[in-house]
Amino acid sequence: MQSPMRRALRCGSVAALGALAVAAFLLVLTPTRDAALPARNKYGLVFDAGSTHTALYIYRWPADKENGTGIVSQVEACTAAGRGISSYADDPAGAGASLKPCLDKAMEIIPAEQQRETPTYLGATAGMRLLREQNSTKAQQVFAEVAKAIGEYPVEFRGAQVLTGNEEGSFGWISVNFLMETLVKASPSTAQISHPCYPRGYQENITTAELYDSPCVRAPSSPSAAQLLRVMGTGEPAACSAAVQQLFNLSCGANSTCGFNGVYQPPVRGQFFAFSGLYHSLHFLNLTEGQPLTLVNATIGQFCTSTWEKVQRELPTASRIQLRDACAASTYALTLLLQGFGFNHTTWRNIRFTRQVTGVDVGWTLGYMLNLTNMIPSEIPQRVIGLRRSNWIAAMVLLATMLILTFCLLALTCCQKSSSGYVSL
Known part of the structure; x- marks a missing residue:
């Protein structure tokens, strides 16, 4: 026979479990709120192909933009070896090869699953402007080899272009204002x-x-x-x-x-x-x-x-x-x-x-990237339904208490069965 104390404990545990279950159920039924998951980042690459050197700038911004413009930050800058791509007029393949070490570095930074959607641009300035005026055929060959080299990487290459002086200055203005939050011996006959x-x-x-x-x-x-x-x-x-x-x-x-x-x-x-x-x-x-x-x-x-x-x-x-x-x-x-x-x-x-x-x-590349983010669709943040923090904490406390009481109830039951299994001699 069960002792009155054990019977009382068992009844009390069952009642407590019932009450806690009802309370947890009511907490789950309380109003929930719509919560946005953290926005994922997007990446962009801009080559600054100047007259003396070429640099690659790696930019990042949240996929959900503000006022249609990405809040762009610089992740890394990489300077390519050698001089500017215009110096490869007689060796166009060398212009493309000079970009690869920086592209390799970018692939280490940008997550693999986002590389194919990373917009990549190349803007050429004074050196290529001059080469195009002097020999447009050689300028086209250099651009073709540059595009070929970039095309070997899993990025979304959107082309190379020669920037005018006005564009270079305008994008530089955008960059500064954005960052400031305002917006041999000669022969004798020589x-x-x-x-x-x-x-x-x-x-x-x-x-x-x-x-x-x-x-x-x-x-x-x-x-x-x-x-x-x-x-x-x-x-x-x-x-x-x-x-x-x-x-x-x-x-x-x-x-x-x-x-x-x-x-x-x-x-x-x-x-x-x-x-x-x-x-x-x-x-x-x-x-x-x-x-x-x-x-x-x-x-x-x-x-x-x-x-x-x-x-x-x-x-x-x-x-x-x-x-x-x-x-x-x-x-x-x-x-x-x-x-x-x-x-x-x-x-x-x-x-x-x-x-x-x-x-x-500071230069034209940041302003260029800021301007181009206006043409990249903004992503709607993924949303989830969740309890308020206070309700969630209360539910966890109730569940923990229910587990403890369940273990206590199981222990009483086991002890009860064990004691009733003995035979008196």
């Missing part, structure tokens, strides 16, 4: 040409076919394209500046204030960001740390009057091309900012020379 922007003592032998008219050097009217020319640097800052100014049409016409070609431009006001070529041209001379304009002018003038031997000695890690072009590049940047955009000694302090903003490389 002819000589003087170059005021090259350091004194610098020499370079080229053929007439390799030389094109520029503000600093005019190609002689020679009938022989194979004639050797010796370019001699003379290091004349004033002559270099005068030659560079010929690149700009600074006449305002009827407008009292303009930037270029008579187009109205209001006086400069507020803070400005100088990036890409403007940054690199002055950073080479350590002039991007907010130095006053007087010091910038003096430093550029001092470098431009230096001898070739001196600049090689003082900057031993710089390449020959960097040392040769530094005077011309910095003079161009200064002319653009002062005569072109109208900065002066006062407003110069408002220019911030930078390579990155909030840890992201």
